[in-house]
Amino acid sequence: MTSTALAWFRRDLRLDDNPAWASATARDDVVALVVLEPALLAAAGPWRRRAYLSAVTGLDRSLRSCGGSLRAETGDPAEVVPRAVSETGAEVVVVNADVTRWSVERDRRVEQRLGMPIEQHWGTLVHPPGSVLTRAGGLSNVLTPFHRRWSERSLSEAVRPGSGCVVEAPDGSTPTEMLGDGLYAPWGEQDAAARFETWLDRVDSYDEERDNPATDGTSGLSAALRFGLLSPRGAAADAGTHTPGRAAFVRQLAWRDWYAHLTFEHPDIDRVSLRPEYDRIAWAEGDAADADFEAWKAGRTGYPIVDAAMRELAATGWMHNRLRMVAASFLVKDLLIDWRRGERWFRRMLTDGDIPQNAGNWQWVAGTGPDAAPYFRVFNPVAQSRRHDPEGRYLRRWLPELDRLDSRAIHAPWQAAPAELAAAGVRLGADYPAPTVDHDEARERALAAYREALTG
DNA sequence: TGGGGTTTGGG
DNA sequence: CCAAACCCC
Ligand SMILES: Cc1cc2nc3c(=O)[nH]c(=O)nc-3n(C[C@H](O)[C@H](O)[C@H](O)COP(=O)(O)OP(=O)(O)OC[C@H]3O[C@@H](n4cnc5c(N)ncnc54)[C@H](O)[C@@H]3O)c2cc1C
Numbered sequence: 001m002t003s004t005a006l007a008w009f010r011r012d013l014r015l016d017d018n019p020a021w022a023s024a025t026a027r028d029d030v031v032a033l034v035v036l037e038p039a040l041l042a043a044a045g046p047w048r049r050r051a052y053l054s055a056v057t058g059l060d061r062s063l064r065s066c067g068g069s070l071r072a073e074t075g076d077p078a079e080v081v082p083r084a085v086s087e088t089g090a091e092v093v094v095v096n097a098d099v100t101r102w103s104v105e106r107d108r109r110v111e112q113r114l115g116m117p118i119e120q121h122w123g124t125l126v127h128p129p130g131s132v133l134t135r136a137g138g139l140s141n142v143l144t145p146f147h148r149r150w151s152e153r154s155l156s157e158a159v160r161p162g163s164g165c166v167v168e169a170p171d172g173s174t175p176t177e178m179l180g181d182g183l184y185a186p187w188g189e190q191d192a193a194a195r196f197e198t199w200l201d202r203v204d205s206y207d208e209e210r211d212n213p214a215t216d217g218t219s220g221l222s223a224a225l226r227f228g229l230l231s232p233r234g235a236a237a238d239a240g241t242h243t244p245g246r247a248a249f250v251r252q253l254a255w256r257d258w259y260a261h262l263t264f265e266h267p268d269i270d271r272v273s274l275r276p277e278y279d280r281i282a283w284a285e286g287d288a289a290d291a292d293f294e295a296w297k298a299g300r301t302g303y304p305i306v307d308a309a310m311r312e313l314a315a316t317g318w319m320h321n322r323l324r325m326v327a328a329s330f331l332v333k334d335l336l337i338d339w340r341r342g343e344r345w346f347r348r349m350l351t352d353g354d355i356p357q358n359a360g361n362w363q364w365v366a367g368t369g370p371d372a373a374p375y376f377r378v379f380n381p382v383a384q385s386r387r388h389d390p391e392g393r394y395l396r397r398w399l400p401e402l403d404r405l406d407s408r409a410i411h412a413p414w415q416a417a418p419a420e421l422a423a424a425g426v427r428l429g430a431d432y433p434a435p436t437v438d439h440d441e442a443r444e445r446a447l448a449a450y451r452e453a454l455t456g
Numbered sequence: 457t458g459g460g461g462t463t464t465g466g467g
Numbered sequence: 468c469c470a471a472a473c474c475c476c
Contacts, residue, residue: 211457321457325457329458374458376458376459380460383458383459440460443460447476450476
């Protein structure tokens with residue numbers, strides 16, 4: 001009698017070094033399934049939706065090179081998965097687990113409908129939740145001790161697919177048929193692996209280049225990690241920590257794990273401040289705040305560094321880490337708008353957007369999370385711009401209307417002399433917005449609001 | 457991976 | 468005069 005496993009792929013869209021896939025392919029036959037969940041696709045903005053569907057196509061490509069193909073179905077997993085099980089005769093469903101409340105609840109619902117437990121592995125983190133603990137036995141609320149413990153743990157060995165026969169998807173449910181031929185160019189684990197290889201040529205200068213948004217001094221691997229095209233465990237192992245650049249890169253992977261573990265422990269990370277006293281802040285609300293929020297989303301705040309970053313986000317689904325901090329700080333501290341509103345917009349628009357990383361980082365910027373920046377750390381958008389993009393190379397890329405301003409004026413056009421603006425062809429309020437807020441006043445307003453929440 | 461203001465100490 | 472140190476938020 002042959003044994004059949006159903007491997008249900010979610011955000012682990014690769015075959016190599018994938019614990020769930022390795023286990024599933026230890027059976028005689030294995031069915032590979034992706035469920036296109038309407039709720040998830042609706043929540044994703046255009047960039048992440050495209051990336052996800054391309055990654056699904058890429059997974060199908062990988063499966064075809066082992067003689068099978070991917071079965072893709074649309075619907076609620078609680079309906080789709082049990083149906084696929086009964087159609088294929090699979091006796092086990094194998095997954096890599098995820099940390100969000102949404103995915104935990106989904107898997108519980110599926111198990112109920114299946115009438116049996118799902119076989120769970122971990123394949124989207126370097127170390128799974130619950131495996132990195134302080135002496136007291138809990139999850140650290142401070143990154144540094146977490147990182148130390150995390151580094152002390154040895155990395156598990158890479159796992160390889162077993163020899164199970166990969167089943168072909170039935171007619172009508174291959175990604176090509178589901179998504180349309182050629183609409184989504186395959187983006188797969190080979191692409192992620194190739195990108196990682198070229199990153200290893202540059203990783204040694206990461207610690208020096210990472211804060212410069214005008215150059216691609218970072219790995220650009222976040223979307224591949226988001227969808228599991230790259231094994232984070234493998235990335236940490238292959239990079240090593242023997243140079244400062246490599247150590248800094250691997251530390252970022254620890255940061256990623258930390259936010260995932262925190263999310264597993266605090267499923268409401270996107271809804272409540274992990275330091276609850278900060279939920280007493282009197283955020284700006286009403287028409288004026290709504291107008292500020294719209295200006296921020298559209299890149300019309302009048303602060304070039306914020307506007308360039310927000311325009312890049314909307315146009316590409318990407319934003320450099322330094323700019324994420326600056327743009328998020330601007331929304332929270334300068335506009336005094338609830339971090340949750342910004343978090344939702346970022347999550348929708350970012351190709352790499354996910355709840356643990358996005359909400360964790362927003363809580364860090366807003367000062368509401370564990371080990372977050374203290375609330376009185378307020379970024380000055382002009383100072384950040386001068387420090388990290390001194391020539392305005394990045395600004396010019398996204399704000400062509402300011403290109404003729406020199407590298408002194410471009411960071412704060414409203415401070416330039418009228419003649420200088422005229423010579424550069426910039427009419428503030430017409431070609432480019434006048435600043436929506438005065439940073440010095442806004443900073444005082446934010447400090448007062450935070451202080452009030454903490455003391456009053 | 458904060459910034460604004462002030463003081464201090466060498467030039 | 469200026470950078471660094473220091474305090475505070
Ligand atoms: C307000 C805000 C929102 C963010 N939202 C997201 C998000 O939705 N999804 C996301 O993946 N990252 C998010 N980040 C973290 C970080 O900005 C991105 O991971 C990074 O810019 C991705 O570029 P990279 O792959 O070139 O990173 P690299 O600098 O090359 O870092 C390597 C990897 O480490 C991880 N990493 C790096 N920085 C962080 C960090 N600060 N926190 C956690 N993990 C990190 C990422 O997986 C990244 O791919 C956010 C940061 C901020 C400040």
